[in-house]
Amino acid sequence: MTARATGLLGLVAGVVALVGNLLAPRFSGDDVDIYRELADSDRYTVAFVVVLVAVLLVTAAFVGIARSGAGELRYYGRLTAVVGGSVALMQVALALFAFRQQAMAFADAPDGTQQVAAFWATNAVDHVNAALFSAWTIALLGLAPLLIGLAQLRDRTLTAPATGLGIVGGVLCVVVGVGELLTDDPSSWDVAFLVGSLLVTLWLFVTSAVLLRSAEVTTP
Secondary structure (H helix, E strand, C coil): CCHHHHHHHHHHHHHHHHHHHHHCCCCCCCHHHHHHHHHHCCHHHHHHHHHHHHHHHHHHHHHHHHCCCCCHHHHHHHHHHHHHHHHHHHHHHHHHHHHHHHHHHHHHCCCCHHHHHHHHHHHHHHHHHHHHHHHHHHHHHHHHHHHHHHHHHHHCCCCHHHHHHHHHHHHHHHHHHHHHHHCCCHHHHHHHHHHHHHHHHHHHHHHHHHHHHHHHHHCC
8 A cells, every 4th residue: 555545544543433423422320321322322333334444444444554664663553453443343233233223223112021031132232232332442543553552652653642542542542441340340441431432533644644745755
């Protein structure tokens, strides 16, 4: 993949990721209320289709950025991006189909034993979904930009402040992902995740812009 193609892909990926994040509905309350709100949400499916596209584009962009240079840090950054993107694809598919379908089954279940059984089935899918989300937060949004950012810092392909966006954002996403896996209430990490993911997105924009500029300079 050429530097120009990678730069364009990174910019598009960043925009789609921001759109998906803005579209994604936020639910609050206890699990019963959340599952019913999810089942009734018209925006949920649209948002997660956009997120699905964003995951594919961001993964490809990270791989392209990692391949724009040499070294072990870039190699492992590319590897964690592929692993994280694969997990993210499974998690988004689970959220898009299994989680929503089970929430709808709970919302439509009659009172009594069937409703109780549907609730616990939905709750189980919810926990699997949360665990997968934390896993790809660590790999795709955490380790991948952290390792690639460290390589950029070593190679001086970006200014230190610009590289710091990816490094700090990556570290924060790793902490968030691990923290979510170790706490009973992952939502307590929502603000930290928002900050970390925004820093990584800004780093993606800056890196993509630099790749585009370098491609224009080298074009005869």
